[in-house]
Amino acid sequence: METSKTAPMPTIRRLPAYLRLLIEYNRAGLEWISTTAIAAELDLKPIQVRKDMSFTGIIGKPRKGFEVKESISAIESFLGWQRESKAVLAGCGALGSALLGYRGFTHQGLKIQAAFDQSREVIGKTIHGIPVLDIADLKKYVIENIVTVGIITVPEQFGQQVADIMVDSGITGLWNFSPVKLKVPSNITVQNEDLSSGLAVLSVRLGENQNNEL
Amino acid sequence: METSKTAPMPTIRRLPAYLRLLIEYNRAGLEWISTTAIAAELDLKPIQVRKDMSFTGIIGKPRKGFEVKESISAIESFLGWQRESKAVLAGCGALGSALLGYRGFTHQGLKIQAAFDQSREVIGKTIHGIPVLDIADLKKYVIENIVTVGIITVPEQFGQQVADIMVDSGITGLWNFSPVKLKVPSNITVQNEDLSSGLAVLSVRLGENQNNEL
């Protein structure tokens, strides 16, 4: 059976920006939004926004556009953000702590329930209201609490090790902020975040611009 | 004149990972590396690595591959990472502080010289060795120190305002971590980092896998 094809990754990556805008519109009391408006706001082409929206299954109305509230639900549901996934975070350094403090995740289907670290100095404490536990207890915690997502913010050299523990505990989704290519079984979903990629793009584009200005 | 075409963005985004691997190889005392090896390590196809490498201008040797040291220079030079760009960071919250603490930037052509904030509580202090100044003095500082890159880690509602100040000060590259579409003149390079995009991809892929397992 040929079900509706899964959305292209670039589409998936753009949806959160649409969602943010829709929520703003909703807060402002607006009931309809056109892809023309979304595109203008986000510096995209209307046709692209329309294509993207179509993947979520929502249907618009000629002349009016899309119902704001309905679109919010459609995107949230498409992304699986209406129901929360339980997550744990390993590595309470600067970046880990920053993520623990990010309140937006609650609206993005992610509930960070506990953080883990090696260091005596943070174990037992609380960061932004989230308890920090001994990393030795991670497996037990994950099994008892049916955690599905693991966030990895440990230093590079511990990345693989922590991933192994998480996978071994039954976690199936890894959000990896360490600059290591993790080796995991094929049934595990890994999403890598790599700041250097973005910096590389910035650097190259800055260089190009400088040349153009000569 | 048709100079060598500029590299595709996906290529640029992959180069830092190659660079990291090459540096590891170099540290291990290895002198040559093949694209086959790079690909195996990073879970890519050799042909893709070869194509990517070709954009940096480096030339390999049949049967041996690429000279490690030479490749490091080639990528660093391609990315413009051998000479440092001066940067300032605005917004010393959790994320901003985390970035200030990231030591890797020095090898990636980025020198964060100063941080700026609104809050009396942090102004005058130092975060990871970097002085925090009053955001009111940003313009003066940027002009005096010929800063070219601005890192934006302020809360959403201040993003545009801070970008305006930076652009007004003469900064030409913005690395934007606030989830706002910045409106800036066309000669300004903006690189947006958006955590929600990555989370969206993770969520969707996790959802797909769950379905497959039923």
Place this chain on the structure above:
DNA sequence: TAGATTGTTAATCGATTAACAATC
């Protein structure tokens, strides 16, 4: 030599964009 690896040209694949009829 044999064979691993390179660099280049061509084919394929997938995402974006254009075109346009349908709708209110």
Place this chain on the structure above:
DNA sequence: TAGATTGTTAATCGATTAACAATC
């Protein structure tokens, strides 16, 4: 009604991959 906007099908564009001769 006129015209803005939708949804869909087709064309274009750009990145990835395949094919293969050249090299050491």
